Amino acid sequence: xxxxxxxxxxxxxxxxxxxxxxxxxxxxxxxxxxxxxxxxxxxxxxxxxxxxxxxxxxxxxxxxxxxxxxxxxxxxxxxxxxxxxxxxxxxxxxxxxxxxxxxxxxxxxxxxxxxxxxxxxxxxxxxxxxxxxxxxxxxxxxxxxxxxxxxxxxxxxxxxxxxxxxxxxxxxxxxxxxxxxxxxxxxxxxxxxxxxxxxxxxxxxxxxxxxx
Amino acid sequence: xxxxxxxxxxxxxxxxxxxxxxxxxxxxxxxxxxxxxxxxxxxxxxxxxxxxxxxxxxxxxxxxxxxxxxxxxxxxxxxxxxxxxxxxxxxxxxxxxxxxxxxxxxxxxxxxxxxxxxxxxxxxxxxxxxxxxxxxxxxxxxxxxxxxxxxxxxxxxxxxxxxxxxxxxxxxxxxxxxxxxxxxxxxxxxxxxxxxxxxxxxxxxxxxxxxxxxxxxxxxxxxxxxxxxxxxxxxxxxxxxxxxxxxxxxxxxxxxxxxxxxxxxxxxxxxxxxxxxxxxxxxxxxxxxxxxxxxxxxxxxxxxxxxxxxxxxxxxxx
Numbered sequence: 001x002x003x004x005x006x007x008x009x010x011x012x013x014x015x016x017x018x019x020x021x022x023x024x025x026x027x028x029x030x031x032x033x034x035x036x037x038x039x040x041x042x043x044x045x046x047x048x049x050x051x052x053x054x055x056x057x058x059x060x061x062x063x064x065x066x067x068x069x070x071x072x073x074x075x076x077x078x079x080x081x082x083x084x085x086x087x088x089x090x091x092x093x094x095x096x097x098x099x100x101x102x103x104x105x106x107x108x109x110x111x112x113x114x115x116x117x118x119x120x121x122x123x124x125x126x127x128x129x130x131x132x133x134x135x136x137x138x139x140x141x142x143x144x145x146x147x148x149x150x151x152x153x154x155x156x157x158x159x160x161x162x163x164x165x166x167x168x169x170x171x172x173x174x175x176x177x178x179x180x181x182x183x184x185x186x187x188x189x190x191x192x193x194x195x196x197x198x199x200x201x202x203x204x205x206x207x208x209x210x211x212x
Numbered sequence: 213x214x215x216x217x218x219x220x221x222x223x224x225x226x227x228x229x230x231x232x233x234x235x236x237x238x239x240x241x242x243x244x245x246x247x248x249x250x251x252x253x254x255x256x257x258x259x260x261x262x263x264x265x266x267x268x269x270x271x272x273x274x275x276x277x278x279x280x281x282x283x284x285x286x287x288x289x290x291x292x293x294x295x296x297x298x299x300x301x302x303x304x305x306x307x308x309x310x311x312x313x314x315x316x317x318x319x320x321x322x323x324x325x326x327x328x329x330x331x332x333x334x335x336x337x338x339x340x341x342x343x344x345x346x347x348x349x350x351x352x353x354x355x356x357x358x359x360x361x362x363x364x365x366x367x368x369x370x371x372x373x374x375x376x377x378x379x380x381x382x383x384x385x386x387x388x389x390x391x392x393x394x395x396x397x398x399x400x401x402x403x404x405x406x407x408x409x410x411x412x413x414x415x416x417x418x419x420x421x422x423x424x425x426x427x428x429x430x431x432x433x434x435x436x437x438x439x440x441x442x443x444x445x446x447x448x449x450x451x452x453x454x455x456x457x458x459x460x461x462x463x464x465x466x467x468x469x470x471x472x473x474x475x476x477x478x479x480x481x482x483x484x485x486x487x488x489x490x491x492x493x494x495x496x497x498x499x500x501x502x503x504x505x506x507x508x509x510x511x512x513x514x515x516x517x518x519x520x521x522x523x524x525x526x527x528x529x530x
Contacts, residue, residue, distance in 0.1 A: 083263040084304055088345055097345065099307050123304065125347040125382075197432055198385050200347060203493035204267065204529035205435050206501050208388075208427065209353075212265065212302045212312040212338060 015152040016180035021189040022146045022162055029146025030164060030192060032066040034132040036139035037150050037158040040177065044136045052108070054078055055119070055129055057085050060202070062119060062129030066165065068139050069131060074108035086122040093117050093133055116163065123211050126200040130165050155182045166194040262303040264530060265314055269296045271501070271525025273320075278328065279450035279470050280509065280517045286451045288470050290324045294525070298336070310340045316359065327365030327469030332372070334359025350381040365469045367476065368415050370400035388427040395420055396445070404465045406475065410458065412465040414478040419445025423485075437489035447481040447509055449517060450474055460513025481511035498528040 022033040038044065050073040056063045057079045069075060079085050079102050087098040093115030098105055100123075111117060114135040121127035132139075138158070140148040161175040169192075178186045204210070271294050279288040300314030318332040338355035357374040373396065380390030400415035423441035430436055450470050451457050457477060458464055467476035489503040503523035510516050 086307055090346065100304055120347060122307070122342065122345050122349075123310070198429065199432055200382075201429060201432060201435055201493060202496045203433075203491075203499045204497070204527050205427065205437070205491045205499060206269065206489065206503065206525065206527060207425065207437070207439075209312075209338070209340075211310055212340060 015154055016183060017185040018150040018153060018158070018160060018178065018180070019185055019187045020140075020142070020148050020150070020160070020162070021187070022142050022164070023189070023191050024194045025191065027191070029142070029144065030194065031142055031144050031146065032064075033142040033146070033148075033162050033164040033167075033190075033192070034066065034068045034134070034139060035142065035148050035150065035160065035162050036068075036134050036136055037153060037160045037178075037180075038136045038138070039154075040157040040159050042156070050074070052076065055131065056080055057087075057121070057127070060124050060127060062121075062127055064129070064141075066130045066132065066141055068134055068141050069111060070137050070139075071114045071133050071135055072110065072112055073133075074110045075131065076104055076108045078104040085124065085127070087119055088122055089117050089119045091115065091117040094131075118165075124202075125211065126202040128199055132163060153180045155180050160188055162190050162192065164192055164194065166197060168193040168195055262301040265298065265300045265302055265312060266530035267296075267298040267314075267528070269525050269527045270294070271523055274522045275519055277517060277519040278322075278325070280447060280519060281450050282457070282515050282517050283451065283454070286449075286470075288325065288450075290322050290328070292320045292322045292328070295319045300336075308342045310342075311338070312340075313337045316357070318359075325469055327363065327467075328368075329364040330361055330368070332359045332361045334372070348382045348384075350379065353378045353380075365467065367402055367404070367465060367467050367469075368400070369402065370398060370415055373397045373399075386429045388429075390425050392423050392425075393421070394423070398446075402465075406464055406466050407458070410461065411463045414448050414463045414465045414467075414476045416463070417446035417448065417478065419443055421445075425487075433493045435491040435493075437487070437491070439485075439487040439489075441483075441485040441487070443481075443483040443485065445480065446478050447483065447511060447517075448476050448478055449509075449511075449515070450476055456513070457515055460511065460515050479511040479513075479515055481509045481515075483507055483509040497530065498526065501525050501527055 018037055020035040022030040024030050050070050053069045053073050053075045055067050055077055077087050084100040084102050086100050089096055093113045094111050094117045096109050111133045114133045117131040119129045138150050138153055140150055142148045157179050159175050160178050161171055163171045174190055273294050274291040276289045277287045278290045281287040296318045298314040298316045302310055302312035305311055314336050316334045316336055320330050322328045336357040340351055340353040342349050342351045354377045359372050361372055362369055374394055376392055376394035378390055378392035382388050396419045398417040403413040405412035421441055421443040425439035428436045452474055461477035461479050463478040465476050467474055485505055485507050487505045491499050491501045493499050505521040507519040
């Protein structure tokens with residue numbers, strides 16, 4: 001996702017790419033890591049009308065699990081299950097609550113502060129998702145191969161950093177300063193230390209009735 | 213006037229005549245009818261988007277003192293193939309409340325003592341309220357259940373009812389703690405006295421149980437549990453002819469389940485149950501589970517028993 005993707009902006013004729021790779025302490029590729037490039041020394045240009053975003057609820061899970069968006073973006077939460085969900089967040093970047101609903105609420109939730117917003121469902125406690133609200137449109141998420149490309153970056157210096165829901169240490173500690181030349185590509189890699197995955201269990205346990 | 217007339221129910225038979233159903237059977241029917249009220253309520257709210265429930269559990273249960281005998285000669289062990297199936301629905305009543313109703317089937321087939329083979333068919337209704345927002349919000353739950361139990365040896369046949377209430381809360385990422393109180397009432401079909409001094413209603417029982425349980429999430433796939441329960445009330449145990457045990461009992465009846473010249477006796481007891489469990493997730497909807505219980509029963513007149521229960525099961529939840 002880069003500035004060039006937004007309506008009203010044209011891609012510069014000369015632009016570079018950042019090829020990012022993220023691995024964990026066992027040298028395994030890390031999926032769902034958000035990589036962003038913030039221009040150094042100049043203000044970030046935010047589109048006047050950010051695009052619509054969506055986090056679905058499918059089969060009692062949030063899809064996608066990690067969603068990077070641009071600050072100011074409206075996000076819809078379509079419920080594609082045939083039962084109701086109750087979406088909420090306690091995160092400082094955005095506290096909100098969408099009481100029980102099916103289908104798609106008429107009004108989106110606008111995420112007007114940068115930061116990480118962790119969302120849950122008050123009925124199905126194992127449902128969890130993360131919305132990374134980025135202060136720059138130059139951001140993306142790694143795939144299963146642990147890689148993401150930020151393309152069409154105007155030439156200049158950028159502070160590139162990475163975030164993951166399970167990372168140990170701060171996001172700021174991962175920041176690297178890189179220089180983007182016109183029509184060039186920069187490769188950058190991180191090895192993150194990740195905590196153990198510990199989401200609430202969905203599989204049944206004898207004697208426990210869960211939300212029932 | 214026949215006892216069955218008082219508190220009984222008058223039904224019409226196929227020929228149009230009146231048939232009186234006895235008081236105990238009538239009570240059973242009324243109780244089950246009461247449990248059907250939430251079923252109707254659930255049906256009424258179905259348009260709000262009820263979630264279907266279908267739980268199946270199949271496993272083995274081994275008890276080293278399934279007869280709950282005190283004396284060495286009365287202690288019998290056995291293993292049962294146990295299956296259970298619950299089907300129903302849950303619906304949300306507002307943002308914090310869940311009502312669920314299920315029909316429940318349980319079947320147990322024993323290896324050595326076929327008289328214990330049994331089928332149970334019943335209904336459970338439960339109401340759960342979450343006291344806040346988020347995974348760590350506490351909750352309260354009340355439930356009622358009724359079931360008809362049929363045994364191969366019909367001395368144990370009857371109705372079983374259970375009323376329970378519980379509270380629970382998650383603490384941090386890993387711990388889930390809960391406490392529950394349950395009242396159980398068991399109403400047997402038969403009362404066959406074998407001595408003029410004591411009634412034969414061994415399997416007419418009442419009990420109160422207070423239990424505590426902690427679940428620890430070792431990983432997303434592995435959950436460990438530990439629990440303690442304190443039960444006060446009637447216990448049915450087995451013995452050969454034993455005047456001392458009979459003297460401490462409140463009821464005695466002949467019970468050929470564990471052999472000839474064997475008797476079931478009812479005794480008021482305090483039972484301590486310590487339990488441990490391990491659950492391994494197999495995907496999102498199923499698990500493999502191991503459980504162990506150590507039961508210590510302390511009955512009137514110094515009649516005590518110990519029982520160790522081992523369980524292994526596969527559980528699927530839709």
